[in-house]
Amino acid sequence: MKRSMLIWGVVFLLVVGSTAIAAESPYSAGSVTMAGGGTFMVLSSDDFAKDATVILIYPAFGYFFTDRICLNAQLLLAGVSQGDDDLSVMAIGPQLIYYFGNPSSSSGNSGRAVPYVTASVLFGQISSGSNETDARAITFGGGVNAMMAQNIGGYFEVDYSFDKLENDEGFLNYEGNRLMLQAGLRLFLW
Numbered sequence: 001m002k003r004s005m006l007i008w009g010v011v012f013l014l015v016v017g018s019t020a021i022a023a024e025s026p027y028s029a030g031s032v033t034m035a036g037g038g039t040f041m042v043l044s045s046d047d048f049a050k051d052a053t054v055i056l057i058y059p060a061f062g063y064f065f066t067d068r069i070c071l072n073a074q075l076l077l078a079g080v081s082q083g084d085d086d087l088s089v090m091a092i093g094p095q096l097i098y099y100f101g102n103p104s105s106s107s108g109n110s111g112r113a114v115p116y117v118t119a120s121v122l123f124g125q126i127s128s129g130s131n132e133t134d135a136r137a138i139t140f141g142g143g144v145n146a147m148m149a150q151n152i153g154g155y156f157e158v159d160y161s162f163d164k165l166e167n168d169e170g171f172l173n174y175e176g177n178r179l180m181l182q183a184g185l186r187l188f189l190w
Contacts, residue, residue, distance in 0.1 A: 026147070026188035027099045027114065033062040033070060037155070037184025052082040058182075060095060070097040076122055091124025091135060099145070113146045118157070126165060133167040137178075145186060157182040 025031070039056040055078065062072035071094065078089035099116045118141045126133040143157030158181055165174040 024190070026151070026153070026190050027064065027070075028067045028190070029064050031064040031070075031188055031190040033060075033064075033072070033186050033188055035060040035062070035072070035155070035184055035186040037157075037182045039180050039182050041178070041180065050083040052080055054078060054080050056180075058184075062095070062097070068099045068101075070099070071095070072097065072120075074120055074122065076124065080126075085128065087126050087128045089124060089126050089135065091122040091137070093120060093122040093124075095120035110147055110149055113144050114153075115142065115144050117142045118159070131167070131169075133165050133173075135166075136164045138162045139180075141180075141182075143182070151188050151190070153186045153188065155182070155184055155186055 026033075036057070036059045038058070039054075041054040041056070043052040043054060056076060057078070058074060058076045060072040060074040062070045064070045074093055074095040076089065076091040078087075080087040080089065095118060097116050097118045099114050101114055118139075120137075120139045122135075122137045122139070124135045126135050139159050139161040141157050141159030143155055145153040145155045147153045159179070161178040161180065163174065163176055163178060167173055
């Protein structure tokens with residue numbers, strides 16, 4: 001099982017990586033991105049007896065289908081701790097990123113900072129013991145991608161999210177908003 005997953009993963013990277021060879025810059029049509037980031041949050045509310053600590057990890061894989069516009073497949077993995085209670089979260093969904101400015105040629109990308117705006121939708125489940133809750137999040141944000149080398153950029157992002165958690169049994173029903181700060185790395189194949 002592990003061997004077949006590895007083989008399919010290598011084939012997938014070769015096929016997708018070969019399309020990136022035609023791109024003229026990290027932000028031009030045909031470029032491929034792989035990203036990973038994390039968020040740490042402390043949530044407090046009048047509804048909670050204790051503050052909740054949240055750690056999020058979100059890898060993403062994207063493709064520039066036109067200059068400056070990237071469509072990502074985003075995965076969200078989270079752990080939430082509140083007092084003696086623990087939750088785990090897994091969600092997946094699309095993310096659209098628009099980078100401002102002109103894509104530059106292959107020379108001069110290192111040290112360049114490029115602002116962007118983003119919108120995403122995530123669908124997932126929250127699990128705590130035997131209880132499960134459906135989750136949805138619509139997120140808008142903006143940030144800066146700073147190229148540290150020709151193919152690697154560090155990003156800093158501020159997001160505002162509209163969240164909805166629903167469970168028919170009343171285990172965890174919530175509707176609210178989040179303000180998040182994200183930092184991570186993006187690898188550009190072009």
